[in-house]
Amino acid sequence: MNNSLLLFQAQYLHDSAAYNAVVWSKLILTMVAIPLLVRIRKYKRKVLVHQSLLILMRFHYYYIFSLVVLCGIDFSVTLYSYTSQNPNYYILSCKELFIRRYPQVISAYGTLTTMFMMSVERYAASKNFRTYEYSRKNTIYFWVHILMILATMPLTLAAFDPETSYSVSTGVPAGGQVYHQILAIPLTLIEFTTIFMFERSHRINSAQLRQTGFSLTERYQISENLRILDLMRPIARFHGTIVCFVTIVYFVFGRRLEGKPSYPIFEESINFFQLQGILLPLTFIRHERKERARITTQLESNSSTSGDLATRHATEIMKGW
Numbered sequence: 521m522n523n524s525l526l527l528f529q530a531q532y533l534h535d536s537a538a539y540n541a542v543v544w545s546k547l548i549l550t551m552v553a554i555p556l557l558v559r560i561r562k563y564k565r566k567v568l569v570h571q572s573l574l575i576l577m578r579f580h581y582y583y584i585f586s587l588v589v590l591c592g593i594d595f596s597v598t599l600y601s602y603t604s605q606n607p608n609y610y611i612l613s614c615k616e617l618f619i620r621r622y623p624q625v626i627s628a629y630g631t632l633t634t635m636f637m638m639s640v641e642r643y644a645a646s647k648n649f650r651t652y653e654y655s656r657k658n659t660i661y662f663w664v665h666i667l668m669i670l671a672t673m674p675l676t677l678a679a680f681d682p683e684t685s686y687s688v689s690t691g692v693p694a695g696g697q698v699y700h701q702i703l704a705i706p707l708t709l710i711e712f713t714t715i716f717m718f719e720r721s722h723r724i725n726s727a728q729l730r731q732t733g734f735s736l737t738e739r740y741q742i743s744e745n746l747r748i749l750d751l752m753r754p755i756a757r758f759h760g761t762i763v764c765f766v767t768i769v770y771f772v773f774g775r776r777l778e779g780k781p782s783y784p785i786f787e788e789s790i791n792f793f794q795l796q797g798i799l800l801p802l803t804f805i806r807h808e809r810k811e812r813a814r815i816t817t818q819l820e821s822n823s824s825t826s827g828d829l830a831t832r833h834a835t836e837i838m839k840g841w
Contacts, residue, residue: 529687530610532781534602542788543595550592553797557585560804570645572658573748576638576665581800583630588797590624594689612686620689622676628691628793629672633665635759636710639717642749646721649728649741675699688784691791697774704771711760711767718756722749751807758799766790 533539561581597620601609612620641661679696686693692700725745728734734742769790777783 526611526685526687527607529781531607533688533784534607534610536785539785539788540599540602542785543598546788546792546794547592547595547599549792549794549798550588550595553588553794553801554585554592556801556805557581557588557797560801563804563808570641572641572661573638573645575659575662576634576641579662579665580631580634580638583627583634584796584800587624587627587631588794590620590627591794594620594624598689610687612689614680614682614684614686614693617686617689617693618680621691621693622680625676625691626669629669629676630665631759631793631796632707632710632763633668635756636668636714637661637665638752639714639721639756642745642752643717643721646724646745649725649745650738672703675703687781690784690787692770692774692787694779694783697770697778701771701774704767708764708767708771711763715756715760718749718753722746722753725749751803755800755803759796762793762795766793 604610638661641658676699679693679699681693681695684693684695725742728742729739729746770787773786777786
């Protein structure tokens, strides 16, 4: 892209009300997400008992937190540069774009791969419920997710051209759309598989809970599996919806807008990964409140001074007569 065209595109985005509105809205979302993520930083350990799942969720949390923080910094730098009236200040070198955006790309893929491996881990827990929770942590899930991230790097790195300058910070550099489109199909399949695995695990545990012949310990473990799946399923569905929407829309329309001044507006408008930083904490906070209410109800029900306990006790005595 020649320098005059680059300056024109940079000025076009600077003057675009749509682009500024999208960037401001995403910056506000990051500011909302950060305190919510800090709020649940310790609660995960109380809910997720098995170490294999806890390790994956911990990294999933770190990926989301780093993505939100890095996005906030990136958008702040972009808006600060727009305070200048000189379009030359808007231009980014490949090195600057790489520093500002590539960690966000890795974090986004990290959230996807950890979510997928959590679905596999929960499926294994559902199929081997008699012994799984007593087994040692299995780090193979963690290392597989690392290998999956590494597998995306040849294409995501190839999207950056060291000889090119860019008019604005974008997750997919101008001219590198084809590399991310290649990844779009397998990523979409992985997300559909993730949702299917969580739903399948839930059906397995629900069916087992309705069966007879299990010991009290086994039924408790099945109930615990269901409790964790009830927590994880909405997170997986929301995550899958965001990723599938982005990958499908990008696969269909990404190349058509390549080289056009409106491309950055398109990319930022379909990519709202920052919403994960809001939904994940809200899901955990809701679960925490439900657990507190359940424990409070149990304590009230089991209290020796409870009128309800006395009534039920009298009812059972009358049945015996």
